[in-house]
Amino acid sequence: MLKKLMVVSAVLFLAGNACAQELSVDEIVAKANNSSYYQGKDGSAKASMVVTDSQGRTRQRQLTILKLNVQAGGDQKYYVYFHKPNDVKGMSYIVWKHVGKDDDRWLYLPAMDLVRRIAASDKRSSFAGTTFLYEDISGRSIDLDTHELTASDDAYYTLKNTPKDPASVEFSYYTMKIDKHNFVPMSAEYFDKSGKLYRTIEALEVQNIQGYPTVTRMKAADLNANSNTVTEFSQVRYDIGLQDEIFTERFLRTPPQQWLKE
Amino acid sequence: MKRVCILSFIMLFWAALSARAADLPEWNGFIEQDYGARLSRDTLTKHEDYNLLEQRLQLKTRYAVTGDNVFSDWNSVIRFKGDAVVDEYFQTTAYSEVRELNLAFRPSDLVDVKLGRQVLTWGTGDYLFINDLFPKDYVSFYTGRDDEYLKKPSDALRMSLYPEPANIDFVLIPYFTANTMPEGDRLSFFDSFQGGITGRASERSAIRPAMQAENAQYALRIYRNFDSAEGAVYFYRGFDPSPRSYLDEAAQQLFYERLDAYGTSLRGPFGSGIASIEMGYYHSVQDDAGDNRLIENSMLKWLLGYEQDLGNDLKLGLQYLCEQKLDYSAYSAALLPYDYVWDEYRHLLTQRITKLYKNQTVMLGLFNFWSPSDKDGYLRLSCAYDISDQWKLTVGANLPWGEDEITDFGMMQKNKNVFMRLRYGF
Numbered sequence A: 001m002l003k004k005l006m007v008v009s010a011v012l013f014l015a016g017n018a019c020a021q022e023l024s025v026d027e028i029v030a031k032a033n034n035s036s037y038y039q040g041k042d043g044s045a046k047a048s049m050v051v052t053d054s055q056g057r058t059r060q061r062q063l064t065i066l067k068l069n070v071q072a073g074g075d076q077k078y079y080v081y082f083h084k085p086n087d088v089k090g091m092s093y094i095v096w097k098h099v100g101k102d103d104d105r106w107l108y109l110p111a112m113d114l115v116r117r118i119a120a121s122d123k124r125s126s127f128a129g130t131t132f133l134y135e136d137i138s139g140r141s142i143d144l145d146t147h148e149l150t151a152s153d154d155a156y157y158t159l160k161n162t163p164k165d166p167a168s169v170e171f172s173y174y175t176m177k178i179d180k181h182n183f184v185p186m187s188a189e190y191f192d193k194s195g196k197l198y199r200t201i202e203a204l205e206v207q208n209i210q211g212y213p214t215v216t217r218m219k220a221a222d223l224n225a226n227s228n229t230v231t232e233f234s235q236v237r238y239d240i241g242l243q244d245e246i247f248t249e250r251f252l253r254t255p256p257q258q259w260l261k262e
Numbered sequence B: 001m002k003r004v005c006i007l008s009f010i011m012l013f014w015a016a017l018s019a020r021a022a023d024l025p026e027w028n029g030f031i032e033q034d035y036g037a038r039l040s041r042d043t044l045t046k047h048e049d050y051n052l053l054e055q056r057l058q059l060k061t062r063y064a065v066t067g068d069n070v071f072s073d074w075n076s077v078i079r080f081k082g083d084a085v086v087d088e089y090f091q092t093t094a095y096s097e098v099r100e101l102n103l104a105f106r107p108s109d110l111v112d113v114k115l116g117r118q119v120l121t122w123g124t125g126d127y128l129f130i131n132d133l134f135p136k137d138y139v140s141f142y143t144g145r146d147d148e149y150l151k152k153p154s155d156a157l158r159m160s161l162y163p164e165p166a167n168i169d170f171v172l173i174p175y176f177t178a179n180t181m182p183e184g185d186r187l188s189f190f191d192s193f194q195g196g197i198t199g200r201a202s203e204r205s206a207i208r209p210a211m212q213a214e215n216a217q218y219a220l221r222i223y224r225n226f227d228s229a230e231g232a233v234y235f236y237r238g239f240d241p242s243p244r245s246y247l248d249e250a251a252q253q254l255f256y257e258r259l260d261a262y263g264t265s266l267r268g269p270f271g272s273g274i275a276s277i278e279m280g281y282y283h284s285v286q287d288d289a290g291d292n293r294l295i296e297n298s299m300l301k302w303l304l305g306y307e308q309d310l311g312n313d314l315k316l317g318l319q320y321l322c323e324q325k326l327d328y329s330a331y332s333a334a335l336l337p338y339d340y341v342w343d344e345y346r347h348l349l350t351q352r353i354t355k356l357y358k359n360q361t362v363m364l365g366l367f368n369f370w371s372p373s374d375k376d377g378y379l380r381l382s383c384a385y386d387i388s389d390q391w392k393l394t395v396g397a398n399l400p401w402g403e404d405e406i407t408d409f410g411m412m413q414k415n416k417n418v419f420m421r422l423r424y425g426f
Helices: A001-020 A025-035 A134-138 A249-253 B002-018 B138-143 B327-332 B410-415
Strands: A042-052 A058-069 A076-084 A090-098 A104-109 A114-117 A145-152 A156-162 A173-179 A186-193 A196-208 A210-222 A227-238 B026-036 B050-062 B078-087 B095-109 B111-118 B152-160 B168-171 B190-192 B196-198 B205-207 B217-226 B229-239 B245-248 B251-255 B256-270 B273-284 B299-311 B313-325 B346-359 B362-371 B376-386 B391-402 B419-423
Touching: A025 A145, A025 A156, A025 A173, A025 A186, A025 A210, A090 A249, A104 A249, A114 A249, A186 B002, A196 A227, B050 B419, B138 B391, B138 B410, B190 B410, B196 B410, B313 B327, B376 B410, B391 B410
Parallel strands: B205 B251
Antiparallel strands: A042 A058, A042 A227, A058 A076, A076 A090, A090 A104, A104 A114, A145 A156, A156 A173, A173 A186, A186 A196, A196 A210, A210 A227, B026 B050, B026 B419, B050 B078, B078 B095, B095 B111, B111 B152, B152 B168, B168 B217, B190 B196, B217 B229, B229 B256, B245 B251, B256 B273, B273 B299, B299 B313, B313 B346, B346 B362, B362 B376, B376 B391, B391 B419
16 A cells, blocks of 8 residues: 555656646746746846946946836836936836837936937847847747747756747847746847857846845846946845836836835 | 025035035036037127037035934935036136025825926927926027036926826926027027127117016926826916017017917827827917017917837937917018018928947937928037946037028027037046
């Protein structure tokens, strides 16, 4: 009897393991997307970005990011407040991220008390002059690519992602290595139209914050320009109770101090 | 006024320095060298070969009120921003200008208040303003100072209310601040009393509304979002911020006529860009019938705008502005034989092209005004390079032109310049 039980549980264990192995590509992609961009109901973090150009000169960006999930895996709202450098200090930025249509973006220039609506259909332009692109910060809609599982070992899934509309992007495809245990994408490599690797993103440090595996240090490199940006996230907090009204013109003009303290 | 500015500047500086080191608010700002060379000699103005030469220091700080008091409970923030300028064009000693000195607080969840000197902006236009009748500085605009200086601060009370159906901004400006317009010393312009483009020879003056309670200005904006689109209605009661009406022809006096403005705007995603529409009805209170040849006619203004991101950090913006004098037949019937005659309609088109290079550290910008009805225009070119996080170099050109001397851009045709600004931020 005992033996039988052991056999049954061994079979169940193996079957369970096998099930974990046999996640569909779409499930892996959805879980990776979720762990990258949708953890918690909301969250805040300070980002410190250092851009290094081909001659070793550096520039710094320091900002606070507030995020609210509107729909799980779908629309989100972002609030970005710039602390550094000096010429953008005090500017604030709101993005209503939409899946399936252009985002809505507003920028507030305090020197002129001006709220500008930003036409921004190109999500693959540089984020604040860094090596990161808008899409790296707010996420690329998973429906825009077809995904294949090209490798799977003990530690990582490797995915190849090919754009459905190749004319809309500068890459022909990108690969992603996803940590099997927590579904955090650990690296991405972008290949240009001639098949040459020209851009990489790496997670340099992952921490468990409030039970959410969180990339706290990451690097984007532009191999053509020989430049890179390292971003460190600090003071990362989830489920802080952000209200929807934070992401409106009112708080664009009067930044919500309680969330921006250094 | 100037003395008050300098005094408050010094007092704030002293207050900041005398605070305990731990409480010391952070100071930021920049120092900048500006130079603008004329493209052609203009002997009418003070200096015939340049129209901008100055060194500028800007300091700004903010202080969040702490402690056990009502202002702390109201999340009060005091902001200060002031410029000290050595204006070598006029070879005077330094002057200072307080651009912001205000107290902002939130007495309830539904109310924001900002009291004191502040810059105020609203509306959908890009360098064009219909319902934003807050003061502007067009001398800065034409000589090549930073865009920031196009907007002049107002001493005002701004109250913002956020009830459920729509947000309300109410602004009370107790005394009048005029637009800074060319006066001949630095920029030549069309002076109707001189009958042509005039510089320092101009003897005209503009009489401001008296500082009294009945001359206070009110501005109101009620706005809300409709999904991704933003709608607003506006009201303004005050004065035309530019002196467009004649008070006393013999004494060469202009004045700022009473103006009530009513308007509305809508802005939102359209096609693959952002479209906007704004309109305003200007009621010239002192010329209700429109038959006074000395006072501005009532007007209707329409503005259409469209902006699109073409990818690769290239953006395009287009605008069309139409201005109509509403009592044109009464106005034209009232004109005397020697009067300058304005058209009923003015049409103005603008184009903006912005392209960023080198990881957004180099910006090439073009902004063009062109009026087919006035047969004039104004091309603004700029190239800005962020040398580092601290240093920024901007070069550019201001190229107004026109077939006639009396139109808005045509009168500026002798003021073409190329400029450069070198800024160190800290």
